[in-house]
Amino acid sequence: MSNLLKINTTFSRGVTIPSLIFIISICILSAVYPNVTEDLLNTIKEFIFVNLNWVYVWSVTIFVIFLVYLMFSKYGNIKLGKNDSKPEYSFFSWVSMLFAAGMGIGLMYFSVAEPMQHYSNEIFSGSHYVNRAKSAQLYTFFHWGIHAWAIYGIVGLSLAYFSYRYKLPLSLRSCLYPLLKNKINGRWGNAIDVFALCSTFFGITTTLGFGVVQINSGLQILNIVPDNSFTYQVIIVSILVTLSIISAVTGVDKGVKLLSNINIVSVVVLLLFVLALGPTVYLIGSFTEGLGSYINNFFNLTFGTHVYEEETLPWFYNWTILYWAWWISWSPYVGLFIAKISKGRTIREFIAAVLILPTMFNFIWMSVFGNSAIWFDLHIANGALSTLADNPDALMFRFLEYLPLTRVISFLVIAIIIIFFVTSADSGIFVMNGIATRNASVSPKWQTAAWGILLAVMALFLLNAGGLTALQSMTLVTALPFSVIVLLFIVSLVKALTIDRNYYERDFSVSTVPWSGKFWKERLKNIVSFNDRNSIDHFIETTVKTAFLELQGEFAGNGIEAKINSSENPKRIEIEIQYDRVNNFVYGVKNQPRMVSDYLLNEDNLPDFGENRTYYPRSYFGDAREGYDIRLFTKNELISDVIKHYERFMEIISEERNEMFISSNANRRMK
Incomplete structure (x- = not known):
């Protein structure tokens, strides 16, 4: 009853x-x-x-x-x-x-x-x-x-x-x-x-x-x-x-x-x-x-x-x-x-x-x-x-x-x-x-x-x-x-x-180090080449994953727990630091397709490629800011990029005026 x-x-x-x-x-x-x-x-x-x-x-x-x-x-x-x-x-x-x-x-x-x-x-x-x-x-x-x-x-x-x-x-x-x-x-x-x-x-x-x-x-x-x-x-x-x-x-x-x-x-x-x-x-x-x-x-x-x-x-x-x-x-x-x-x-x-x-x-x-x-x-x-x-x-x-x-x-x-x-x-x-x-x-x-x-x-x-x-x-x-x-x-x-x-206009720290000329040959080769899905998946599985694992270990050494999440179709991997009262810090990389202009398909002064679709590793962040192509990064440069985003994140959450913005958003989870 x-x-x-x-x-x-x-x-x-x-x-x-x-x-x-x-x-x-x-x-x-x-x-x-x-x-x-x-x-x-x-x-x-x-x-x-x-x-x-x-x-x-x-x-x-x-x-x-x-x-x-x-x-x-x-x-x-x-x-x-x-x-x-x-x-x-x-x-x-x-x-x-x-x-x-x-x-x-x-x-x-x-x-x-x-x-x-x-x-x-x-x-x-x-x-x-x-x-x-x-x-x-x-x-x-x-x-x-x-x-x-x-x-x-x-x-x-x-x-x-x-x-x-x-x-x-x-x-x-x-x-x-x-x-x-x-x-x-x-x-x-x-x-x-x-x-x-x-x-x-x-x-x-x-x-x-x-x-x-x-x-x-x-x-x-x-x-x-x-x-x-x-x-x-x-x-x-x-x-x-x-x-x-x-x-x-x-x-x-x-x-x-x-x-x-x-x-x-x-x-x-x-x-x-x-x-x-x-x-x-x-x-x-x-x-x-x-x-x-x-x-x-x-x-x-x-x-x-x-x-x-x-x-x-x-x-x-x-x-x-x-x-x-x-x-x-x-x-x-x-x-x-x-x-x-x-x-x-x-x-x-x-x-x-x-x-x-x-x-x-x-x-x-x-x-x-x-x-x-x-x-x-x-x-x-x-x-x-x-x-x-x-x-x-x-x-x-x-x-x-x-x-x-x-x-x-x-x-x-x-x-x-x-x-x-x-x-x-x-x-x-x-x-x-x-x-x-x-x-x-x-x-x-x-x-x-x-x-x-x-x-x-x-x-x-x-x-x-x-x-x-x-x-x-x-x-x-x-x-x-x-x-x-x-x-x-x-x-x-x-x-x-x-x-x-x-929040979204906040730039990176002046400590950000630009590229050196050490790997210029490899970078030039990547710039003029077009990548298929498998090659980008390989880049994510090797260079990106290795960088994230090293970062995870270093964070742990400083008393900070960092998780590594990954998924397939499309391939993606992210490093996430979870918080209770503020938004989680997330830096991820996913395999992103991009259409290539038909004009370039018949261009003689470029390397040949079979289809008008290419792929690249694109970064993304927990606050949905615009990501970018990271395929020219080495492992250490990728680690440096994650750290500069983390430094920016720490500066923002430490400022009292940003409290209502960073504490009210639901923490992001990878889908």
Whole structure:
């Protein structure tokens, strides 16, 4: 009986229990006392937005500037992982997944609604319709552009760097390692992860609730369901969450990647349809002009606080500041997911892809849908779409009525919303389970399913009781402290990247002795010859092994235990000195193939060789620095080379500033 009562779980109690208590308490409070809770949280939110909006403005500005600096700096070539790491996903799959997780349903929900709301807003209504249309596009670009993705990018980069470069857990606590050191494993670390888990849950729950309402509204307009009742919302949530759980259980490599790839293709098809059958010339021209306007006004928008335009301040609080708070509140979830799929990318590649590609797609998408709606409203609908600006649930589907094949395209839109819904939910479930288990490599499937069920129950509970708005306000309030935490991530990154760069740029001691001319004939013969696999295997088995054995004996004479590891296919051998608290010292040599240019095959002034592949003994090191060809080394010169690397290693580990870099990496083992 005791065995039956044991539950197989990988949950971290210090993270999971406080998170569940807080999540359930807030959800019950929002559902039982929706008006009181909403009023209280709105009061707090209004105070923050009015008096502390500058915190959001400066934080987001710093995020953008810092990422752009990193992209063009000397740190851009640093990989998110070992120096020899390779990306786990193709570029298309990678971009598809980060895009689907980062924006998701919001693109469908706001692509028509936001431009129309700006276009019909009172603060713009006094101006000519052309100026209103331009302002609508400009501010939509601003809210969905580089600034939003910079927030996601800074969190994702910090997580990926400290996880894959420093071998720390894929957890927000790891991003503060340079500042907190081993304290990240205690209460401070648990508090950060609890915050991330609750923020992720609240964000996905509110998106889930509002997404279900939009799907239900679309089905009602298409006469598939008779009304927008709670009964149909329960059915929709049950189906979608079930799909999300199935996708999450299958893992990122299967479910999430497949759905993201399908979704990006479907979105592009829908985009091209509206572009081709809408006011095409107008859309292309307005996109071009809108992009130029965004670039020209970039700094004014970035630093703008509307302090001299008091009549626009309420709009500024309810749009720009709300968006910055919303993106920040979502950044733990999106950042964790982006980091999860970005191992092996360089910092420059990561930033360029995260900042530029989704931003450009968002601009094109918002231009096509938003400007089409404005054009239809002005030339065909006689203002009918403007009157629906405050009803975003139905606005997208009413907009589609002015295009051919309305019913077919409406079904496609619903399908895309559903897939966006599932990709957001399944990646969210995956991320929440990772936070709750402190990134356990394998977890029981019931845990993944449990998060999905909890999401569905709480979303329906709040939807029925009218508590979703209160929960949304709670999410926005939590963005303020997290913006400060993300600023600390930047401090940690600067400190870590400086040490990282200095570590790999550290040169050898001046005591390094260059070649003498004693063996010049043998060296010349090796330089002009091409070696086959067997000859290099022989070199490794004789010269290299003999050198390592002599070194092993000398180390032992000085009280240091050195191991010699070897393997076949390809041939390799290494000398390793193991440590408990710092990285192991490793110097190895492996048989490395290299292709030879076809031009040299027929060169008369070189020795003949039979194939266009040659081999050479390449050195490698425990910290994945770049190795080199050692075939011209004698035994004693190879011993000298190992010693100079060991001297460099001892100098680095003896310096206090390198402590966090050398003690956090997992010790390397030969594969």
